[in-house]
Structure formats: C-alpha cells, structure tokens
Amino acid sequence: MEDIIAHLGSAAIGLISIGTIAAILMGVAFGIVLGALPGFGSSQSLALLFPLTFAMPTETAILFFLAVYSAAEYGGSIPAILIRTPGTPAQSVTVLDGYTMAQNGFPTKALRISLFSGVIGGFTSTVIFILTGTTIALVALQFGPGEMFALGIFGLSIIGSFFGKDPARGFLATGLGLMLATVGSSGFGGMRFTFDQGYLMEGIPLVVVIIAFLAGPEALRLVVEHRRTVEKPTQAVGEASDKEKDRFTLATAKLLIPTWIRCSLIGTAIGAIPGAGASVGALIAYSEERRWSKRGDKFGTGVEEGLAAPETANNAVVAGTLVPSLTLGIPGSGTAAILLSVLISKGVVPGPLLFRNEPVLIATIFAGLLFINMWLLGVGLVFTRGFAFVSKIPRRILGPFVLLLIMLGTYAYANYSAHVIMVLILSVVAYWFQKIDIPVVPVVLAFVMGPIIEQNLALAMTIHAGDFMVVLTRPITLIILALAILTFAYSVISQRKGAKRAASEGADE
Amino acid sequence: MLSTLRALHIHKKMAVIATVVVILAGITYLFAQTYEMSPPLLPGYPGDAFFPRLVLGFSALFGAAVIAMRLMPNMATQVEKDDERFEFDPVETALTTLLALAYMLLMGALGFEIATVGFMLLLLWPRMLMPPVKAAAVAAITSVVTMLVIYAAFVIGLKVSMPVSYLPAYWNF
Numbered sequence: 001m002e003d004i005i006a007h008l009g010s011a012a013i014g015l016i017s018i019g020t021i022a023a024i025l026m027g028v029a030f031g032i033v034l035g036a037l038p039g040f041g042s043s044q045s046l047a048l049l050f051p052l053t054f055a056m057p058t059e060t061a062i063l064f065f066l067a068v069y070s071a072a073e074y075g076g077s078i079p080a081i082l083i084r085t086p087g088t089p090a091q092s093v094t095v096l097d098g099y100t101m102a103q104n105g106f107p108t109k110a111l112r113i114s115l116f117s118g119v120i121g122g123f124t125s126t127v128i129f130i131l132t133g134t135t136i137a138l139v140a141l142q143f144g145p146g147e148m149f150a151l152g153i154f155g156l157s158i159i160g161s162f163f164g165k166d167p168a169r170g171f172l173a174t175g176l177g178l179m180l181a182t183v184g185s186s187g188f189g190g191m192r193f194t195f196d197q198g199y200l201m202e203g204i205p206l207v208v209v210i211i212a213f214l215a216g217p218e219a220l221r222l223v224v225e226h227r228r229t230v231e232k233p234t235q236a237v238g239e240a241s242d243k244e245k246d247r248f249t250l251a252t253a254k255l256l257i258p259t260w261i262r263c264s265l266i267g268t269a270i271g272a273i274p275g276a277g278a279s280v281g282a283l284i285a286y287s288e289e290r291r292w293s294k295r296g297d298k299f300g301t302g303v304e305e306g307l308a309a310p311e312t313a314n315n316a317v318v319a320g321t322l323v324p325s326l327t328l329g330i331p332g333s334g335t336a337a338i339l340l341s342v343l344i345s346k347g348v349v350p351g352p353l354l355f356r357n358e359p360v361l362i363a364t365i366f367a368g369l370l371f372i373n374m375w376l377l378g379v380g381l382v383f384t385r386g387f388a389f390v391s392k393i394p395r396r397i398l399g400p401f402v403l404l405l406i407m408l409g410t411y412a413y414a415n416y417s418a419h420v421i422m423v424l425i426l427s428v429v430a431y432w433f434q435k436i437d438i439p440v441v442p443v444v445l446a447f448v449m450g451p452i453i454e455q456n457l458a459l460a461m462t463i464h465a466g467d468f469m470v471v472l473t474r475p476i477t478l479i480i481l482a483l484a485i486l487t488f489a490y491s492v493i494s495q496r497k498g499a500k501r502a503a504s505e506g507a508d509e
Numbered sequence: 510m511l512s513t514l515r516a517l518h519i520h521k522k523m524a525v526i527a528t529v530v531v532i533l534a535g536i537t538y539l540f541a542q543t544y545e546m547s548p549p550l551l552p553g554y555p556g557d558a559f560f561p562r563l564v565l566g567f568s569a570l571f572g573a574a575v576i577a578m579r580l581m582p583n584m585a586t587q588v589e590k591d592d593e594r595f596e597f598d599p600v601e602t603a604l605t606t607l608l609a610l611a612y613m614l615l616m617g618a619l620g621f622e623i624a625t626v627g628f629m630l631l632l633l634w635p636r637m638l639m640p641p642v643k644a645a646a647v648a649a650i651t652s653v654v655t656m657l658v659i660y661a662a663f664v665i666g667l668k669v670s671m672p673v674s675y676l677p678a679y680w681n682f
Contacts, residue, residue: 054667160571168578169571172574175564175567176568178564191546193542224598400636403609408669411613411671415670417616432528450564458555462553465553
C-alpha cells in the first residue's frame with residue numbers, strides 16, 4: 001500500500017507526457033465515437049481497438065483502454081438523449097428522462113447532466129477503487145496456489161451462473177472457453193490438441209478469442225442481418241428556444257449531489273460483481289433513485305435525477321469492474337477480460353501479486369483513471385453535439401468496415417493470416433451461439449482465467465505430492481469452493497423460479 | 510429457393526440440441542486425444558492431460574444438462590417455447606465468410622491495395638441503395654479511400670507489415 005501511495009506522485013507526473021496525453025485523448029475520442037454507434041458497447045469497442053495497443057508501452061496501453069472504456073460508457077448517452085437511439089442497452093434507461101428533457105426544450109442541460117454525472121460517477125468509483133483495491137489485494141496475497149485455484153473456480157461459478165438465459169448454457173460456454181485455453185503448450189513441456197498443425201503450437205492467441213467472440217458476432221450481424229436495412233430518419237433535437245433555462249447551473253448540481261453519491265456507490269458495487277455490468281447498474285440506480293427521490297412519481301417526464309442516476313452508475317461501473325479484475329484476477333465482464341488481456345499480452349500477470357510486484361503500474365492506473373475523467377469532461381464539454389452524427393451511420397454500411405477492421409486488426413497482431421482465419425471461423429461459431437442463446441462472454445472470460453486456474457492447480461498439486469483431495473480440503477479453499485457451489489445452486493434455483501413464473505404468466509394470458 | 514434459404518426459420522430447440530450433440534461428439538474425440546499426451550515427469554504434477562480431462566468432463570456434464578432440459582417434459586417449456594424459431598441467412602453468412610477468407614488468402618498474391626479495394630467494393634456495392642451505376646461509383650470511391658486510410662493507419666502509423674505492392678513507391682515515410 002505504502003509503495004503504491006509513494007508512486008502516486010511520480011505516476012501523476014508521468015501522465016503529463018505528450019505520448020500519454022495523446023493516447024488518452026485518442027482513447028476518449030474513439031470511445032465516444034464507438035460508444036455512440038448503434039449496438040456497439042464498450043466490450044465491442046475495446047475488442048475492435050485491441051490491436052492498436054500492440055505498439056504501445058504497458059502503461060500507455062492500459063490508460064488508452066481505460067479511456068476508451070470510460071468514454072464508450074458515456075458516448076452511448078449522446079444519441080440516447082438527442083435522437084432517442086441508445087448506443088448500448090445500458091443507455092436504454094437514459095432515454096426515459098434524457099430524451100424527454102431534450103424534447104421539453106433542454107437538450108444542452110440534458111447533455112451536461114449526462115456528462116457531469118458520468119465524470120462524477122467515474123471519479124467517485126476510482127477513489128473507492130483506490131481505497132478498497134489495495135486492501136483486497138493484501139488479503140488475497142496471503143493465498144497460496146490452492147486458494148487461488150479455488151478463487152478461479154469461484155470466478156467461473158459466477159461467470160457460468162449469471163451470463164445467458166440459463167446456467168447450463170452459461171457453464172457449457174465456460175467449458176468451451178477453458179477448452180480453447182488448453183490448446184498448445186501445457187507449460188510443462190508437452191503439447192495438447194495441436195494435431196501437428198504449426199499454427200496451433202503456441203495456442204490460440206488471446207487477441208483471436210477476444211475479437212472472434214466479442215467483435216466478430218457483431219460484425220457478422222451487421223453484415224448479414226442489416227444488408228438491406230433502411231433506418232428510420234431520426235431528427236436530432238434542435239437548439240432550445242429559451243437558452244437561459246437550457247443550462248447546467250450550480251442549483252442543478254446542488255440538486256443532484258445526493259443522486260450522484262447514491263448512484264456512484266450503486267454503480268461501483270454492481271461493477272465489482274462479476275457478470276452484472278453497466279446495464280444492470282443503470283437499471284438498479286434508476287429504480288433506487290426513483291424510490292429515494294422526492295420527485296420519484298415524475299420520473300420519465302424529463303426529471304434531472306432520472307437522467308443523472310443511470311449516467312452516474314454507468315461510469316461508476318468502470319472502476320468497480322477493476323476491483324475483482326486487478327486484485328483477484330477474476331474478470332467480471334467482457335471489457336474486464338480485454339483489460340486483463342492487455343496486461344497479459346504485455347507480460348504482466350493480473351491478481352494480488354500485481355499490487356506487490358507492479359506498484360508503479362497500479363499507481364499509474366489509479367492516477368490515470370482520475371486524469372481520464374478530467375479529459376472526458378474537457379472533450380465532452382467542447383465536442384458533445386458533434387459526436388451525435390456518428391449514430392446516424394446506416395448499419396448496412398457500417399458492417400463491412402467493422403469486418404475489415406477486425407480482420408486487419410487480427411493480422412496486425414503477428415502478421416499471420418492463420419490468426420485471421422481462426423477469427424473468421426470462431427466468429428461464425430460465436431454468431432451461431434448468439435442465435436441459439438449460448439452466451440459468448442463466458443467463453444472469453446474462461447479463456448482468460450483458464451491458464452491461471454491450471455497453473456495454480458498444477459502448483460498446488462506439486463506441493464501436495466499430487467493429492468487432489470488435500471488441495472480441495474484446505475480450510476480457505478473449502479470455504480471458497482463452498483461459496484462457488486452456493487452461487488451455482490442459487491443461480492439454478494432462481495432460474496427455475498423465474499422460468500416457472502414466466503410459464504404461469506404465459507398460461508394466464 | 511434462394512430467397513427461402515436467405516430467411517430460414519429454424520426451430521430453436523432443435524438447433525440447440527443439434528449444436529450440443531456436435532459439441533459432445535467433439536468432446537468425445539478430444540477426450541480420446543488426451544491419452545496421447547505426455548505422462549507426468551515432475552513428482553506430484555498430475556500430467557498434461559489432467560486439466561483438459563477435467564474441462565472436457567465439466568463441458569460434457571453441462572452439455573448433457575442442456576439437452577436433458579430440452580427433453581424432459583416438465584423442464585422443456587421453461588427453457589424455450591415449443592414453437593420458438595429464429596431467422597438465419599445461411600447464404601449471406603457463407604458468402605461473407607468465404608469472401609473474407611478469399612480476401613485473406615489473395616492478399617499475398619494481389620497485394621493489400623487491390624485485395625482491400627475489391628473486398629470493400631463487393632461488400633459495399635449491394636448495400637448502396639441507389640441506381641446500380643451510381644452505387645458502383647460511390648462504393649468504388651469509398652473502397653479506395655478506405656484502403657488509403659487503412660494504409661496510413663496500419664502500415665505508416667502502426668508499422669504493420671502488410672503485403673503492400675504499389676503504394677510504398679508513392680507514399681512512404
């Protein structure tokens with residue numbers, strides 16, 4: 001902890017270099033533009049931009065990614081407010097009060113509330129992350145390989161349980177991700193599932209799995225399903241007639257302080273829960289704010305708190321997601337998996353050891369997150385309206401460009417066309433999986449966690465002379481594994497209850 | 510016939526079962542492959558096949574659960590409605606994938622410039638909702654501009670080694 005605090009000053013000074021500022025500005029701009037595109041969430045944006053980090057140093061790459069992530073969560077709000085087109089499902093809640101407020105004659109005020117709420121959510125959750133992250137990592141540092149293996153299993157239990165329509169499909173996808181991770185060298189000298197093919201000797205690269213399962217299906221959906229789609233013309237809300245009232249004032253800020261506090265906490269907590277994400281955060285923040293606000297009955301008519309609540313939570317999720325990802329090595333979402341992948345691709349191993357071995361990097365992430373929110377505020381204040389046009393690009397035209405970018409992005413990784421062919425084949429598989437409701441995010445998450453789990457299991461078994469039962473029955477390991485079983489049981493029970501309720505409601509109708 | 514293939518309405522339950530059966534067949538094959546992996550050399554290390562077998566067993570268990578949930582009468586209606594269908598366009602999916610594969614395979618022979626312009630032109634042309642000649646012209650201009658932007662970003666900016674044939678003679682740093 002002291003190490004990280006000692007490095008915070010130098011990390012903050014390091015952020016003022018031209019290269020870092022350029023990477024952050026580029027990340028913020030890319031993030032807002034991609035976030036504003038229809039159907040493009042933060043994970044698709046990050047997957048698409050992953051190849052750009054190959055040439056960047058570790059700190060710059062991670063800051064670039066955090067900038068894209070924060071800005072993409074905000075970017076989707078602009079078309080949601082101005083043209084009633086949410087960039088991602090998380091912004092569907094923003095439409096309720098954001099678009100109504102803009103239609104009522106206050107578009108600038110709505111955009112400013114969205115921007116300030118997002119930045120304050122991002123700031124607050126970063127401070128919470130700084131305070132809690134190090135503590136969690138310190139506890140986890142006491143864990144041996146057996147406990148880390150159990151922690152990985154616990155992570156998988158959450159991933160399998162809460163992604164997709166039912167746990168069976170979620171766990172099947174998790175298993176497929178783990179399977180893909182076993183291809184190539186075992187790390188102990190042997191080769192697995194390579195079938196004497198040279199391109200499989202080094203395993204399936206992370207970049208291939210991330211692009212194929214996160215960006216690939218979206219590219220195919222755009223190209224295949226929107227071949228002849230003609231979007232309905234949407235008219236952006238124009239300038240307000242009464243400009244005096246269409247302003248974000250100190251009084252508005254004072255009114256929103258309680259909302260910002262509540263929803264920052266909600267967003268951070270939801271972000272820290274693997275599998276939840278920005279959509280759940282925004283939805284819970286909105287419904288909680290509706291309960292707490294004195295004007296709860298007016299929500300949906302263009303109320304300030306109704307817009308600020310989901311926007312604050314959306315961006316608070318960003319730092320929240322980093323808590324389990326960086327401290328325990330458990331990526332809770334597709335975006336977190338990509339962030340971890342950037343670290344892994346640079347030779348940095350995520351998990352509690354990261355806090356001990358890489359204090360400079362952790363300090364840079366802490367300071368960088370605060371810095372990124374400042375840049376987001378600056379860019380947002382100047383260019384917000386300009387970004388709205390992006391969401392008007394027809395999806396049938398967008399598709400070919402996304403497909404080309406994912407192919408060339410993969411090629412750029414190692415100048416190897418076999419990787420691109422892998423991406424194409426796996427993208428078709430992922431596209432089909434989405435059609436039949438097999439969730440694809442667990443494939444990526446399990447792929448990232450697979451090697452960490454296997455290495456810890458192999459180490460633990462080597463320490464305990466190959467006795468699997470001794471590894472499984474150590475006290476902390478047992479508690480964590482029990483938690484994993486409880487998570488699984490809870491997900492099965494809640495899925496069955498939900499399905500029965502849906503079936504009985506269907507019968508009543 | 511082709512228009513029917515362009516909008517297949519597939520029974521979701523059957524599609525899920527068929528997909529999982531294929532996955533289970535793959536798992537069986539891979540499980541057999543684990544017996545050809547190296548035996549453990551390090552004392553205590555369970556061997557290269559240990560973790561893959563755990564993973565394959567885990568996947569097979571949940572694959573079987575997915576199928577069982579669709580075959581058991583009291584569970585089936587809870588996971589999918591009996592008549593639930595989804596639309597799938599195998600023609601466009603196959604054409605797009607083949608075009609993308611051809612682009613990658615031909616890039617070496619034709620060069621990045623011609624391959625990229627050709628790939629984008631073929632994808633953009635049918636998507637331009639305007640008279641064919643005008644659509645071809647707009648698609649061609651867009652494809653050339655895209656190729657130039659990609660060249661500037663990837664080859665010049667990111668120093669990616671693309672199989673470029675012509676542009677370096679005119680535009681290089």
